[in-house]
Amino acid sequence: xxxxxxxxxxxxxxxxxxxxxxxxxxxxxxxxxxxxxxxxxxxxxxxxxxxxxxxxxxxxxxxxxxxxxxxxxxxxxxxxxxxxxxxxxxxxxxxxxxxxxxxxxxxxxxxxxxxxxxxxxxxxxxxxxxxxxxxxxxxxxxxxxxxxxxxxxxxxxxxxxxxxxxxxxxxxxxxxxxxxxxxxxxxxxxxxxxxxxxxxxxxxxxxxxxxxxxxxxxxxxxxxxxxxxxxxxxxxxxxxxxxxxxxxxxxxxxxxxxxxxxxxxxxxxxxxxxxxxxxxxxxxxxxxxxxxxxxxxxxxxxxxxxxxxxxxxxxxxxxxxxxxxxxxxxxxxxxxxxxxxxxxxxxxxxxxxxxxxxxxxxxxxxxxxxxxxxxxxxxxxxxxxxxxxxxxxxxxxxxxxxxxxxxxxxxxxxxxxxxxxxxxxxxxxxxxxxxxx
Numbered sequence: 053x054x055x056x057x058x059x060x061x062x063x064x065x066x067x068x069x070x071x072x073x074x075x076x077x078x079x080x081x082x083x084x085x086x087x088x089x090x091x092x093x094x095x096x097x098x099x100x101x102x103x104x105x106x107x108x109x110x111x112x113x114x115x116x117x118x119x120x121x122x123x124x125x126x127x128x129x130x131x132x133x134x135x136x137x138x139x140x141x142x143x144x145x146x147x148x149x150x151x152x153x154x155x156x157x158x159x160x161x162x163x164x165x166x167x168x169x170x171x172x173x174x175x176x177x178x179x180x181x182x183x184x185x186x187x188x189x190x191x192x193x194x195x196x197x198x199x200x201x202x203x204x205x206x207x208x209x210x211x212x213x214x215x216x217x218x219x220x221x222x223x224x225x226x227x228x229x230x231x232x233x234x235x236x237x238x239x240x241x242x243x244x245x246x247x248x249x250x251x252x253x254x255x256x257x258x259x260x261x262x263x264x265x266x267x268x269x270x271x272x273x274x275x276x277x278x279x280x281x282x283x284x285x286x287x288x289x290x291x292x293x294x295x296x297x298x299x300x301x302x303x304x305x306x307x308x309x310x311x312x313x314x315x316x317x318x319x320x321x322x323x324x325x326x327x328x329x330x331x332x333x334x335x336x337x338x339x340x341x342x343x344x345x346x347x348x349x350x351x352x353x354x355x356x357x358x359x360x361x362x363x364x365x366x367x368x369x370x371x372x373x374x375x376x377x378x379x380x381x382x383x384x385x386x387x388x389x390x391x392x393x394x395x396x397x398x399x400x401x402x403x404x405x406x407x408x409x410x411x412x413x414x415x416x417x418x419x420x421x422x423x424x425x426x427x428x429x430x431x432x433x434x435x436x437x438x439x440x441x442x443x444x445x446x447x448x449x450x451x452x453x454x455x456x457x458x459x460x461x462x463x464x465x466x467x468x469x470x471x472x473x474x475x476x477x478x479x480x481x482x483x484x485x486x487x488x489x
Contacts, residue, residue, distance in 0.1 A: 073135035075118055077110045079103040080140045103141075107392040112424060119229055119269075122149045129166045130233070131159070132226040161221040169212055173205050206234045229269065236271035243278055253279060260306060267308055273316075280304075280313060293321055294333045301340045311343040318350055322413055323383070352416040361435050363407065363442040364464030372405040374486055376471065377458040379451045381411045382421040387455040393474035395428050401483055408434045411454060459486065 082105065103110060112118075120131035120139065131151055133139050139159065141151045148167050153159040210231065217227045242252025256279055259266055266272040280300055289295055300313040314337050321327050334354065341347055367375040378394060380387035398406050408429060412418040418436060422429040440446060442464070449458060449469060459468035467486070472479050 073115065074111050074113050075120075075133045075135060076138045077103070077112075077120065078138055078140050079108045080142045081105075104392050107395065107427075110424065117225060122151075128170065129163075130226075130230065131166075132162060132223060132229060133159075158221075158223045158226075161216070162223065162226050165212070165216045165222060169209055172212070173208050206238050210234050228265070232266055232269055233271050236266070236269060236275050240271070240275045240278060243275070243282065249282075253282070260304065260309065263306065263309060267312060273312065276309065276313070277316065293317060293327055293329065294336065297333055297336050301336065307342055311341045311346055314341050315343065315346040315350070319414070322353060323417075349416045352419070353414050355415065359435075359439050360441050361439045363440060363445055363460075366407065366432070367405055367460060367462065367464045370405040371462075373403050373462055374401075374483070375405040375407060375460045375462075375464070377460065378406065378408045379411060379449075379454050379456040379458070380408060381454055382414070382417040383412070384454050388421070390455055390474055391425060391428055397474045397479065397483075398428075400480070401487070403487065404483065406433055409437055409440060410435070411437050411451065 114135055117135065118133050120133055122129035122131065122141070129149055131139060133153070134156070137153050137156060137159075139151050139153055141149055144150050148170070149163075150167070151159060151163045213222070213227065213230055213234075216222050222230075239252050239256050242248040243256065245252070256275060259272075263272070267276075280303075283303060284291070284296060284299055287299065289299055297314055297317050300317065301310055304310050304313065318329060318334070318337055321329050334350075337350065338347065363377070378387075378390070380390075382388075394406060397404075410418045415436065422434050437446070445464070445466065448466065449456075455473065457471040457473060458466060459471045461467050472482055
């Protein structure tokens, strides 16, 4: 069984950098271990990828330094990376992730610190995520356990942080990130502990006039969302999208905070809520938000599709004997875990046309993944469901779960509506059987 590690990329903004550059994450292992990547384009939402022997590198274009979070079921590891750094990741004999950078030796010392921190105090991030789930249950009026508090761990981690920093074993940027992250987690604990909630809110409010780089830290943004929710709840105002956005735009004074909260409201409702995004709410976002990247991202999501695709025509023009449709989405980890296997199968069966159809509601999220995996996706094989005009095929398939693979003949007729996955051991034999007929 493969050992799986989740790695999330959290972008830290550095305003002094203007020209877009890149950070590369390079897996230098040679075992059968695969590494799942969960990364974020600043506040733009989450994308996923998988590193393995077949797909060793993830390259992400960025203007700014980043924090790379490596997390599996037992641990939490943030990695600081500057633009144009190549971070080499490998798995040591203990099963822990070690990382280094040939152009910046301090990264390997930071790796030692993080593993030392984990082995001594465990994974506070894992506990934090359990608390998030606990909180979600309570918001849905379901049975929830008592609040999970672990400030003692933060104090110990902070002491170890100071020890390493005093010995010049951590970069200044990494040091400030980790310290700010621990502060944010502590404040979040206080706000959800009835005994310390008011004190937590008062302490958090001190950061609202000038959040600076705090706003680039995911734990701080979670605090901000929690704080705004508590304030909204206490105000007893309506909780529809427009009322929430109107409250956020008038209650908060810092423009960067307003921009993020409004953007988050739009994206959350687009991706995770059944509540329709009405024109009134969208116009409020456009008239109030000042962040051009947020505005462009939302405009991409709501731009009308002009690219109409007929699957049968794509298949027939390819001249292939068979075609495989891969229904997937940028947020679907099992879908993205199949991509390295699909890449191998594409090379293995050149007479088979691969077509990737995304069910994403967010066009920008889809574009982020397809751009990062240009070795697989291109303009002739990658489409959104909304672009497909073969309604007879889509209606017959009735795709409700993903990933799903469908096999078609050269005329675009369905011959297997539930094909085995490319990672399945029986895939090769199955395709060879169809090709021989």
